Amino acid sequence: xxxxxxxxxxGGSWGTAVASLIAKNTDVxxxxxxxxxxxxxxxxxxxxxxxxxxxxxxxxxxxxxxRAVVSVADVLVMGVPSNSFRxxxxxxxxxxxxxxxxxxxxxGLESGTDLRxxxxxxxELPGHPVGVLTGPNLAREIMAGQAAxxxxxxxxxxxxxxxxxxxxxxxxxxxxxDDVIGCELGGVLKNIIAIAVGMGIGLGAGDNTRSALITxxxxxxxxxxxxxxxxxxxxxxxxGMGDMLATCISAQSRNHHVGVELGKGRHIEDIINxxxxxxxxxxxxxxxxxxxxxxxxxxxxxHDVHEVIAGRRTAEQAFYGLLKRKVGAEIESD
Ligand SMILES: NC(=O)C1=CN([C@@H]2O[C@H](COP(=O)(O)OP(=O)(O)OC[C@H]3O[C@@H](n4cnc5c(N)ncnc54)[C@H](OP(=O)(O)O)[C@@H]3O)[C@@H](O)[C@H]2O)C=CC1
Ligand SMILES: O=C(CO)COP(=O)(O)O
Numbered sequence: 001x002x003x004x005x006x007x008x009x010x011g012g013s014w015g016t017a018v019a020s021l022i023a024k025n026t027d028v029x030x031x032x033x034x035x036x037x038x039x040x041x042x043x044x045x046x047x048x049x050x051x052x053x054x055x056x057x058x059x060x061x062x063x064x065x066x067r068a069v070v071s072v073a074d075v076l077v078m079g080v081p082s083n084s085f086r087x088x089x090x091x092x093x094x095x096x097x098x099x100x101x102x103x104x105x106x107x108g109l110e111s112g113t114d115l116r117x118x119x120x121x122x123x124e125l126p127g128h129p130v131g132v133l134t135g136p137n138l139a140r141e142i143m144a145g146q147a148a149x150x151x152x153x154x155x156x157x158x159x160x161x162x163x164x165x166x167x168x169x170x171x172x173x174x175x176x177x178d179d180v181i182g183c184e185l186g187g188v189l190k191n192i193i194a195i196a197v198g199m200g201i202g203l204g205a206g207d208n209t210r211s212a213l214i215t216x217x218x219x220x221x222x223x224x225x226x227x228x229x230x231x232x233x234x235x236x237x238x239x240g241m242g243d244m245l246a247t248c249i250s251a252q253s254r255n256h257h258v259g260v261e262l263g264k265g266r267h268i269e270d271i272i273n274x275x276x277x278x279x280x281x282x283x284x285x286x287x288x289x290x291x292x293x294x295x296x297x298x299x300x301x302x303h304d305v306h307e308v309i310a311g312r313r314t315a316e317q318a319f320y321g322l323l324k325r326k327v328g329a330e331i332e333s334d
Contacts, residue, residue, distance in 0.1 A: 078103065133174070
């Protein structure tokens with residue numbers, strides 16, 4: 001057992017799943033804003049709203065009091081969605097101990113500033129080592145005891161090895177990577193491609209089409225990721241291609257689900273209103289299109305997903321529009 005005390009911020013599906021994984025290795029306290037969630041975790045060891053079939057470890061303790069979790073934490077893990085990330089950081093900032101590492105689980109960008117979550121952390125809590133835990137990790141599957149692999153990405157190679165030990169356990173294999181930008185962007189950008197693949201499925205497209213979208217999608221997210229400072233090889237790894245595959249093929253993925261429903265012709269507001277959980281790709285699509293323009297990178301799939309979400313095109317129009325694009329060389333030369 002590690003001696004580090006971990007504070008996990010966020011009681012949704014992934015925050016609860018990661019807290020359950022950490023509980024195998026060390027002390028972890030989870031903060032959730034909902035009193036019902038906290039009571040249910042502590043008394044019944046379940047979180048039915050987000051993980052209906054899971055039994056949580058009995059040593060996982062939850063609180064509604066942010067100070068109680070943050071003020072004793074040696075490591076903070078942030079598991080709230082991107083649209084509340086900065087707000088929650090501001091709330092917890094007065095209680096954070098100096099220099100402790102802060103790890104993001106969040107796969108979104110801040111709208112307005114276009115920042116990655118590790119950049120938001122660095123802005124609100126300068127001086128703290130930051131990192132991300134990311135990879136092909138569908139929460140419900142992990143809670144069902146299925147094996148999975150993930151990546152902890154940090155610049156500091158000593159701290160990352162200590163933190164690897166608190167996340168890694170028998171069936172959850174955690175690798176390290178020092179390419180924070182590439183790993184973080186892989187987790188964000190694949191969501192939009194998963195919406196596109198879902199749209200294809202909703203429209204009745206076949207497996208060849210799905211494969212083409214995933215592969216061309218990987219090419220375009222790699223182009224943007226590299227332009228923003230990530231390494232190309234990171235996008236061929238767990239946090240790039242790995243997460244793309246899980247999210248694009250799994251019916252458990254919320255982004256994939258949004259795409260399927262858009263493909264069936266439903267309106268984005270109706271789809272989101274029917275969902276309990278977050279689909280980060282919907283919120284980050286406009287930011288990604290903006291970043292693609294800023295960095296001069298072509299992202300036709302992301303562009304069309306954004307058009308459909310914004311209600312300017314139907315999924316069918318977008319899909320057939322992609323097929324009419326001029327075909328060029330598969331691999332671009334520099
Ligand atoms: N689920 C998964 O399989 C994976 C998710 N992720 C990423 O993890 C992040 C979190 O997603 P996930 O756990 O799935 O989301 P969920 O939709 O399952 O849960 C969201 C959680 O965030 C809480 N929350 C929302 N707004 C606030 C706020 N303003 N203050 C405090 N708490 C808030 C919700 O609380 P309340 O219940 O009170 O509304 C809820 O506990 C996302 O960026 C997602 O992309 C990454 C890997 C896997
Ligand atoms: O990031 C995920 C799997 O790695 C979860 O994807 P969704 O948010 O689409 O469910």
